[in-house]
Amino acid sequence: MNASKLPEPLRLLPYVGKWCLIASLVAFLAGSASAFFLISLDLATRTRQAHPWLLWLLPAAGFAVGWIYLHAGKSVEAGNNLLIDEIHDPAKVVPLRMAPLVLMGTVASHLFGASVGREGTAVQMGGALADQLTHVFRLRREDRRILLMAGISAGFSSVFGTPMAGAIFGLEVLAIGRMRYDAIFPCFVAAIAADQVGLAWGVHHTHYAMTATAPVALWSAAAVIAAGAVFGLAGMAFARGAHGLSAFMKKHVAYAPLRPVIGGVVVALAVWACGTQRYVGLGIDVIVQAFQQPVAPWDFLAKGLFTVASLGAGFKGGEVTPLFYIGATLGNALAPLLHLPFPLLAALGFVAVFAGAANTPLASTVMAIELFGAGIGPFAALACVVAYLFSGHTGIYRAQRLGQHKHGSPPSGGA
Numbered sequence: 001m002n003a004s005k006l007p008e009p010l011r012l013l014p015y016v017g018k019w020c021l022i023a024s025l026v027a028f029l030a031g032s033a034s035a036f037f038l039i040s041l042d043l044a045t046r047t048r049q050a051h052p053w054l055l056w057l058l059p060a061a062g063f064a065v066g067w068i069y070l071h072a073g074k075s076v077e078a079g080n081n082l083l084i085d086e087i088h089d090p091a092k093v094v095p096l097r098m099a100p101l102v103l104m105g106t107v108a109s110h111l112f113g114a115s116v117g118r119e120g121t122a123v124q125m126g127g128a129l130a131d132q133l134t135h136v137f138r139l140r141r142e143d144r145r146i147l148l149m150a151g152i153s154a155g156f157s158s159v160f161g162t163p164m165a166g167a168i169f170g171l172e173v174l175a176i177g178r179m180r181y182d183a184i185f186p187c188f189v190a191a192i193a194a195d196q197v198g199l200a201w202g203v204h205h206t207h208y209a210m211t212a213t214a215p216v217a218l219w220s221a222a223a224v225i226a227a228g229a230v231f232g233l234a235g236m237a238f239a240r241g242a243h244g245l246s247a248f249m250k251k252h253v254a255y256a257p258l259r260p261v262i263g264g265v266v267v268a269l270a271v272w273a274c275g276t277q278r279y280v281g282l283g284i285d286v287i288v289q290a291f292q293q294p295v296a297p298w299d300f301l302a303k304g305l306f307t308v309a310s311l312g313a314g315f316k317g318g319e320v321t322p323l324f325y326i327g328a329t330l331g332n333a334l335a336p337l338l339h340l341p342f343p344l345l346a347a348l349g350f351v352a353v354f355a356g357a358a359n360t361p362l363a364s365t366v367m368a369i370e371l372f373g374a375g376i377g378p379f380a381a382l383a384c385v386v387a388y389l390f391s392g393h394t395g396i397y398r399a400q401r402l403g404q405h406k407h408g409s410p411p412s413g414g415a
Contacts, residue, residue: 016185023189024151025133030126030154030190031197037121038101038159038203044111045281054275055113058268061113064258065105068394070256073101077127079316080120084128087148087174089257090141094148098128103317113280113304114267116317118159125320126194146183149174153187155196160320161198161205165367167191172360176393178403179362199296206284208291208350210372212341214379216295221382224348225340227331228383228389231349232390234330235356238304238323239396256314258411263313266307279306283325290346300330319396320354327353348383355384356391359400 048054061068069077069175076082076098076216080353130151134144143214149170167188171179214220249259271277278286279302289295307322314396331349345366355364368380389406 004187005075005300010111019186019298020189022133022137022147023154023186024193026126026130026150026186026190027154027193028149028157028197029129030122030151031158031194032098032201033103033125033129034122034155034158034194035198035201037106037125037205038198039180040103040107041110041118041282044108046108047095048111048113048281049277053279054111055268055277056269058112058114059261059264061087061108061112062264062313063257063399065108066257066260068199069101069105073097075104076101076124078399080397081399083124083139083148083152084174088143088399090144091382093134094131096132099125102316106318107319109310109315110281112264113271113277114310114315114317115280115283115303115322116284116310116315116319117307117321117323118318119320120318121316122155122159123152124155125152125256126158128153130190132156141181142182142408144188145180148304149180150186150190154190154218158198158203160367161195161203161369162370163192163195164188164370166195166362168366170358171362172237172363173358173397174402175401176395177406192397194207207286207289208347210291210343210347210370210376212343213279214340214344215373216378220340220379223340224379224382225386227334227338227340227345228352228386229390230334230353231327231383233242234300235323235353235358235387236324236394237328238308238353238389239337239357239391241308241396242244242311242319243394243398244406245308246314247315253300260314263309263315263335266309266313269288272308274302282312282321284321287325287350290332291343294336294342295329295332300326300333303329319357322378323354323357323396324350327351344376348374349380352382352387356365357396359388359391359395359397361385405412 040253075095097310102121102124109116127148153167153170157163168245170187253259301323303325328346328351332342332347335345351364351368355361364384368376
């Protein structure tokens with residue numbers, strides 16, 4: 001019987017089988033890499049906290065990582081943006097060296113005290129490892145796009161323990177205002193399976209307890225909308241600050257390994273002046289505090305400055321966990337002004353600043369539900385969508401394209 005004459009559900013079986021197999025392999029590779037990365041990151045963080053003097057070696061560590069990237073990693077230095085570009089315009093397979101280089105660079109950043117995150121590393125490892133399957137399965141151009149998106153979803157899911165948000169992130173992050181549904185099945189399979197692979201390796205994700213909420217009413221919705229606008233502006237300021245400093249450093253410091261040296265000196269001296277390492281590393285302990293008690297109202301600003309200095313100078317890692325920190329502490333500070341419980345505002349800020357900075361309101365809303373429970377859904381949707389609108393048409397990922405303007409009139413100065 002001619003395959004074209006088969007009922008459509010039967011014609012789908014080869015497609016489903018093919019992508020179940022490929023996405024499962026992607027999940028195993030990305031989930032295993034993320035598990036190793038998270039274990040290494042935890043060890044590096046505990047070592048730095050036990051030996052605060054390691055911070056003074058941050059400039060030397062920055063030079064070492066910069067030198068290695070200069071001589072062995074030029075082709076993968078673009079990181080997440082390289083993956084997004086390859087999805088938009090497939091050219092050549094992402095070099096496998098991306099995975100070990102970004103792993104080494106990020107662990108070094110955390111060991112010696114840079115203020116960076118971890119999502120960028122997991123996404124890059126997931127994408128680079130997934131793309132190696134292109135030759136194995138002799139995938140076509142369109143299938144390779146889907147493969148890379150599945151790798152991004154698997155990496156994000158496994159590093160945060162949020163499989164649904166991870167899947168949607170891989171679909172949503174490519175373009176502002178547009179999603180690619182041709183990859184929806186592989187992305188969900190890869191994200192869900194990668195999370196399970198990480199758990200099988202013994203990875204444990206931080207639990208954030210939202211101990212107080214508010215009824216969904218006119219006054220609370222209005223307060224959340226106001227907070228969402230602030231969260232969006234914070235996300236926009238972070239993205240522009242990081243891009244601006246990076247461009248400044250590239251323009252005025254021609255020798256790439258020297259940029260993180262300068263950034264490392266600035267960060268080390270700033271930590272010494274503040275007398276605390278509260279604003280370096282992931283800052284998970286401070287994020288947890290923001291759900292439990294009032295924190296210093298300047299914590300969000302200090303973390304933003306430390307992270308912009310670190311990423312802008314060229315340290316490897318990611319932006320998302322620092323954005324969680326900025327959002328949770330900013331929400332904590334806004335709570336008394338908006339007369340809402342600080343655990344609720346901390347949770348909303350946690351996801352909404354990320355939504356604004358990454359232009360991913362749907363993934364961020366689903367992440368809120370996965371992390372804090374279904375009850376936060378209406379507030380999270382409001383906060384994330386408003387933050388997305390107020391963050392402008394720029395974001396932390398330069399390669400992200402403009403699929404559709406966020407509102408009626410095009411932004412001044414272009415997309």
